[in-house]
Amino acid sequence: PDLGSRPADDPRSRAEALRRLIERYDHEYYVLDAPTVPDAEYDRVFVELQALEREHPGLASPDSPTARVGGVVAGGFESVRHSRPMLSLSNAFDDDAVRGFDRRIRELLAEAGVDASGLRYSAELKYDGLAVSLRFERGRLARAATRGDGAVGEDVTANIRTIRAIPLHLHGSVPEVLEVRGEVLMWRADFEALNARQREAGEREFVNPRNAAAGSLRQLDPALTARRPLRFFAYGVGEVAGSEASRLPGTHSGLLDWLAAAGLPVGPERAQARDADDLLAFYRRIGERRAALPYDIDGVVYKVDRRDWHELLGYVARAPRFALAHKFPAEEAVTDLLDIEVQV
């Protein structure tokens, strides 16, 4: 069904149509690992639905894609209930939204009676892969799960064990339970080589490195995953428990350094920022270097650096309030298939 950008007269039926469209896109992206529209088109539809629900609060519903983390648990995998939910991120598409984010953080901290004059942000890359949670028990990799719908994910432990970048043991004294959250991705050169092999073998080619990574990780046979060149970057933690738990660094940037020292791959492109101007300078600097990076990113992520303020700031339906994803405009290079689909 072509919804184009024609606003329907009736907001309720427009919202329904947008939800059905997003559900179809989610299925193609999260279940089939084969999107038929570029991410920018998905985002456009999503933003329209968000705006509609804001204008007509009666239309909002807990079933709406705007209130949920996209993703599923596929049959064939054991399901894993996350001890702490794996959420999405709120998005910003322009400078104003970044300034609004910084303003809101300061207001919320002031309301909580906190002196925010020392506020710092950690700015990092938004890796375009799929989120996983790695559970280490007494420093040993015990279980790995995909994000799934945020509450329940797929047990992909056997597949994750085949990724050489992921240590099976952590260094140093680490908490008894440590869930590391991060992104599994495929580097562009490896993706091109994989697609060339798929083509020669007469197998399905992948649309982009993100979908190749997701398709490779979610193989029922770990021997297949083992032959796929997957990488990993850690960007946070989930559950942390045990006697060493309180010794984790109090800032997000310190935590990333700590994860790196424990033996986990952490992205090198990071910065600290004091205000929206600093955040926007990071965004522009990375934007200029985006094509030179060996892997795809779809934006940058800003997080309040002090971790004790994260809980204070809290959460909205599907994302934390302490973080923001600032997306880059769509890249031109989309396959012919995608170009055709968009015009249908």
Ligand code: NAD
């Ligand atoms: P998201 O990808 O916009 O943001 C949340 C995710 O960012 C996290 O789950 C994590 O995996 C990832 N991430 C990467 N680097 C991170 C970092 N440094 N810190 C924290 N998290 C980091 O949101 P989403 O809910 O995963 O997916 C929605 C997006 O997926 C859409 O905006 C669209 O781009 C794409 N999508 C596309 C289609 C399609 O049909 N083309 C369909 C569904 C979703």
